[in-house]
Amino acid sequence: MKKVLLFCLLALSLFAPASFAANIPDNVKHYVNGVFPNTYFRFDGLIILPDNTVYMPLFPARMTEPEKLSETGSLSKKGDVVIFNNGFVLLKVIYQNGHYTFAPMSDPPAAVRSGLLPQDILTPPNFVVPDNLKGIKGNLHISEEEPLRTAAMAGIKPSPLPGKTFYIITPRNKNIQTTDGWAITQKRIPFNIKLHDDRFLLVTSFGSRVLDMISIADGRVIKQIEFKSNPEEIVIDKKNKLAYVATPQSSDVYVINLVSMTLLKQIKVGGMCEKMTLSADGTKLFYYDKKTRDIMAVELNNNYLIRDLGRFPNVSKIAYAGGKVYITGRTSNRLAIIDYGTVGLIAEVEIAQKPLDMLVFGGNLFILSQNELQVLDVATDRITNNIHLSQSGFLTMIVPVDGTDLGVITDVVQPVCVVVNLATKQIVKTSTLGITAGSMVVGSKINALYSK
Numbered sequence: 001m002k003k004v005l006l007f008c009l010l011a012l013s014l015f016a017p018a019s020f021a022a023n024i025p026d027n028v029k030h031y032v033n034g035v036f037p038n039t040y041f042r043f044d045g046l047i048i049l050p051d052n053t054v055y056m057p058l059f060p061a062r063m064t065e066p067e068k069l070s071e072t073g074s075l076s077k078k079g080d081v082v083i084f085n086n087g088f089v090l091l092k093v094i095y096q097n098g099h100y101t102f103a104p105m106s107d108p109p110a111a112v113r114s115g116l117l118p119q120d121i122l123t124p125p126n127f128v129v130p131d132n133l134k135g136i137k138g139n140l141h142i143s144e145e146e147p148l149r150t151a152a153m154a155g156i157k158p159s160p161l162p163g164k165t166f167y168i169i170t171p172r173n174k175n176i177q178t179t180d181g182w183a184i185t186q187k188r189i190p191f192n193i194k195l196h197d198d199r200f201l202l203v204t205s206f207g208s209r210v211l212d213m214i215s216i217a218d219g220r221v222i223k224q225i226e227f228k229s230n231p232e233e234i235v236i237d238k239k240n241k242l243a244y245v246a247t248p249q250s251s252d253v254y255v256i257n258l259v260s261m262t263l264l265k266q267i268k269v270g271g272m273c274e275k276m277t278l279s280a281d282g283t284k285l286f287y288y289d290k291k292t293r294d295i296m297a298v299e300l301n302n303n304y305l306i307r308d309l310g311r312f313p314n315v316s317k318i319a320y321a322g323g324k325v326y327i328t329g330r331t332s333n334r335l336a337i338i339d340y341g342t343v344g345l346i347a348e349v350e351i352a353q354k355p356l357d358m359l360v361f362g363g364n365l366f367i368l369s370q371n372e373l374q375v376l377d378v379a380t381d382r383i384t385n386n387i388h389l390s391q392s393g394f395l396t397m398i399v400p401v402d403g404t405d406l407g408v409i410t411d412v413v414q415p416v417c418v419v420v421n422l423a424t425k426q427i428v429k430t431s432t433l434g435i436t437a438g439s440m441v442v443g444s445k446i447n448a449l450y451s452k
Helices: 026-035 131-137
Strands: 002-004 006-009 054-058 081-084 089-096 099-102 149-151 164-170 173-178 182-184 190-196 200-205 210-215 220-226 234-237 242-247 252-257 262-268 273-278 284-289 294-299 305-311 315-321 324-329 334-339 345-350 357-361 364-368 372-377 382-388 395-400 406-411 416-421 426-432 439-444
Touching: 164 190, 173 190, 190 234, 190 439, 200 234, 200 242, 234 273, 242 273, 273 315, 284 315, 294 324, 315 357, 357 395, 364 395, 395 439, 406 439
Parallel strands: none
Antiparallel strands: 002 305, 006 262, 054 089, 081 089, 089 099, 149 182, 164 173, 164 439, 173 182, 190 200, 200 210, 210 220, 234 242, 242 252, 252 262, 273 284, 284 294, 294 305, 315 324, 324 334, 334 345, 357 364, 364 372, 372 382, 395 406, 406 416, 416 426
């Protein structure tokens, strides 16, 4: 049965006040990147050099378009003030006299005096604008909120992977624990957590209608989006830099642009969606309707057509590869394989008991059960490997480590994790985490901003 999806573009005013989008001019970005490759331009306007030197931009009242962009202020030497010949200004954030500020200027240049800071920029903690530069604030609200970083739980161990940070949530603690010796304070117990660009955590929480976007380097909430009902699951489209957020009670899935951190669309899906899965190419979104027990697919590149793929009880995970949909159930030791085009059953494959997670990697489907990891060749749909992992634990998730062939498997009974090489299909190590992980994401280690 086909259902046509109704969707609408949302005005941002339905969810949050309108804000000034900090679009740094492309020629300025190219210039700065030419001097400092891999500079990060954050969506709110903050400019972060590779060594974590921070600049805030001033937008001119009228920007000119010179034939060739140039600057004064010695950007290459990380000068306190950098003025471009198109009117654009960069002010370096420094720490002085117990607070973050800009370098004092007895007679600020006209380009500085007449410029404006982006009106949605997140300023450093304890930030003070010099008195003779107060005019650059405009309507900017300077937050007095302190960073969310706090001491980690006692006993948590360092990351088992060099250069990587594990962000862990557990039902017994409302803070997000890290393997770097600190935690991120939360007001409620997190429901779901995802990582974007190694720099931002997207977090939904029990009993909250708000999605928090946390800047890891700041240790602060940099953006919040409020929904009509509680947001729950999040899936990330890394290629297209989009996030899909489900609100089952209102039968919606929302699309978020992760470049601008703004809402793009509201997708009315019907039913109560959970177990969301995105195809590798970002064209299909699958979910389980826990009201009807149907598996549904949203064709994101086909006018948001919704397809009903059939009814399956107690679904624990959905995966998609090679034009086939793979479905496991909590209480069944069988894997159902569905042809996406015909919606016909291709086969049922016997698998280990209590399957909870699946991951597609390199032409294989990795199926995680309570104490075993099985590998299925998606070309033949046959099990090729059985990797025994645990006798006494209860394994729940397999988390891919971006940029590597590794996957990390969590255990909700024992305070350990198992690192597996997905290419060789071998266990690399079993490491102690110090806490049991309800859910986890793994990213590259990020240094804190605003070192004193």
